[in-house]
Amino acid sequence: MSLQRSSVMITSKSTTNRLMMAAPNTHDGMAATDEEELVASAVVYPGSTEEVQKIVHWANKHVIPLHPISMGRNFGYGGAAPWVRGAVVVDLGKRMNRILDINPEDCTCLVEPGVSYYALYEEIQRRGYKHLWIDVPDLGGGSVLGNALDHGVGYTPYGDHWAMHSGLEVVTPTGEVVRTGMGALPGNNTWQVFPYGFGPVIEHVWPRDSDILLNMGCSDVSSSGKKRIWSSWWRSIVRPLRIAIILDNAANIRHALQVLALSGAPRTAFYQGEGPFPPEKMSEYLRDHPYGDCTWLYFGTCYGPSEVRKWKLEPIHREFMKVPVARRIDPATLPPSDYFWSRDRTSSGEPDLEELAWVNWWPNGGHIAFSPVAPTRGADALRLWQLAKKHWAASGLDFFPSTLWLGFANCI
Template sequence: MSFSDEAQSDVPLLSEKHSGIPDFLLEKARKAKIGVFETRTKPKASRNRLPVIPHGVEEHVFFDALGELGTQLGAENVERNDKPLKDGWYEVDPNTHDLMAVVDEEELVPSAMVYPGSTEEVQQVVLWANKYHIPIFPISMGRNLGYGGAAPRVRGSVLVDLGRRMNKILDINSQDYTCLLEPGVSFFALHEAVKAKGYDHLWIDVPDVGGGSVIGNTVDRGVGYTPYGDHWACHSGLEVVLPTGEVIRTGMGALPGNNTWQTFPYGFGPYSDGIFSQSNFGIVTKMGMTLMPNPGGYESFMYTFQKEDDLDQMIEIIRPLRIGNILENVAQLRHVTQSLAVSGQPRTKFYEGDGTIPEDIVHKVAATLPAGDHCWAYYGMSYGPPHIRRYKLDIIDAEFKKVPGARRIDPATLPEGDYFWARDRIAAGIPDIHELRWVNWMPNGAHIAFSPVSPIRGADAKKLYELAKRRHNEFGIDLFPAFCVGLREMHLIVELVYDRDDPKRRKAVLDCLRNLIEDAAACGYGEYRTHLVLMDQVAGTYNWNDGALLKFHEKLKDALDPNGIMAPGRCGIWPKQYRNRGWEMTKTSGENTQGDGVAPTP
């Protein structure tokens, strides 16, 4: 398919493809796609570095091994990565490379993609990888955009794409408020399945964009925006293929015939689920998940605050309200620059100069928006019947209006397509795709995140914001900060948007991030999640007691994965065959993704 054909093609529906869009979002997705291709200038590139072969494996051995795997899984389920790299877009994202590459797009690419259709076939792939000492990299659906997408950390790994053929909803229990899923089930698909069954008393929790895998998002500790927003805390029970091919079920699932696997996460003995979250210790093939009861009503609200210096006071007000569950879902306090960018318009519509967009221009444009000029915007939701909502909303209003100039925005004044309504749907468990419109800020738009965690304190918010602002000004990158407040902690999520076809902008973004990570760690703040190329640096900041935690992870890795085949390097955990061979990417090492090979097989 040519570039123009790709731009003209229709959006795949969920009824046609496991990674498709539900009917109710079709027109919105079509418009979003137009926006993506209107700003795309990146040419379709030919491949310059073929063939891609796993490190430490001879070419003829690898091709023979692929043929053997094709015999086991079916030739149609084993595919070499030797064709031009098509970027696609969010709803047709590639599994051949990182759609939002921050290094050269041919660096982090798999040698092949395989598509198992069952846990037993995942076992076959793992045993095959051990036989030939071929690294594999499992994905659910590859939509971890901004964190590496479907790309493997080690070039030449074989991508194990679970989503294409393992996408069944195995159970929705309307009495226990639980479900059991395979990796290819998206938030779109789960929402539509609950709705199709007529289970109006059940809600799901969704992240900002609903096309990703429920399992993939959960094991990477992603979040959503109802009171069930901590997805990892809401899972119950895993089925996992270990790096040596054994299959285990965690929690109550280890008891044959047990019927509480999806309702009680712990079982008996050590709680092992945690080692399969943000790790490379196994492949999750099934997961139980709790669902939220319909609260009997909901009401979204939005406040704007006028001054940058209001941040400190706002966070101090939010903390007791959030801890006391008066603010019931993840609190979002977003900067005005995001109010501009989420319109989906390119930056050049507002400003064509160098450096960061001037504040006076930002506020001039913001004054034309439906919510008016502001510096910070708070998006929230109150749940329950009307009298319960009113009690909580009155408390919130009284507290928020202690900030001079604070305004509650009347939803009736906001047009149907306003970003407020996307946040309204997401906080009600209805998936959407509005969020990524701000990626159109730059041509060939891509994004990567700085995501430190701190206490819910005004002083911490101010310190992190000023740190981010200083580095963004230094590297000439527009600042898009949002404070997302949980029950006891606060995440600052800063999305750095860049032109992925511009090597200078990619370098500026990476240099900015490496400095931000170092700066934050020096102040005691660590990332909760990061991109593939930043994982070594972030893991290295968790270095209390001479790096005791990473040493523990390496012991687990060596015990569970003696041949080092499972996602080497993910979350900074390297098998012994790769250690001390230049694979780690840090601020001082430079952006060399390849290292110096692997230790010879004994």
């Protein structure tokens, strides 16, 4: 068996900076250095497990590095750029983009690498499974499988995407096919509901490794249909509420300057001066915003029937109000265009792209993501903030910390 010529593309076009839904598959569409420093020599588009095996055998024979991608839309972390210049990109997403199964009773699905969050969401809606949600990241145009492999996160209680997968089909660097967990047993019906098998658990060797992942099972969120999203100022009170699962979701903290940037307006609409954006100028604009003058915003969500949400919101409100300057923001005061409603959508399993609005802050904007990890302790969060502020000041850039994502005992 050989690949058709139409399934192979030699890289010859100039690199361009493209949008989320038309990301390049040969390089990083938001490169901070020379765009051709890490660029593929060719792209191959397999359509099956057997074709992937054929590509791997060919690469081994000719000692050619391969760089598999799902859809290449992990902006901020290199996109589709290969680790080795001139490598052949194996673009799994173009032809291997089927939703193999959605089980409305078990709340699971089985997808190929080219299935985006939008595609999975739209198929669930088309089938009428109103009780099913998916957990989506900030940007819904990327691959479900690829996001999990990159340890991506979302904003429902299922926010740790890698932890929510169950079952992989993998082509190893030598061309063998491995099915993990219960998928190793032919005809088994528990591949997507039980992530383990009878032997050792080996799946954690695969994220960011040299194998090629072709199929992944994952859990969908069974929705009660009820949630309550809210935003507030934040201090070192989140950790005990998250560990006790009173705060339900993997919520995040935003610097207030992003309130301005997420409007999609350029920086010049707010400030035309030299140097970093002055804090007093930010306060001036925020005084007229429904959020009011603030520095940090915490977005969180509670889920469940009304009596459960009421029970959880009472201690949450009580703890946050211990901070003298904290206040809770009523969603009814926010216009439909406010970024709050983007958080509302992602917290409800609906894909969204509004997160990219802040790249318009500078002309031809892009972003590089740097994601340090710390415990969810106030002292550790303060150290991260001070470190970031120091380097921002040294570079002369606007102090623009993006997202502090809160797990049970860690923040990113």
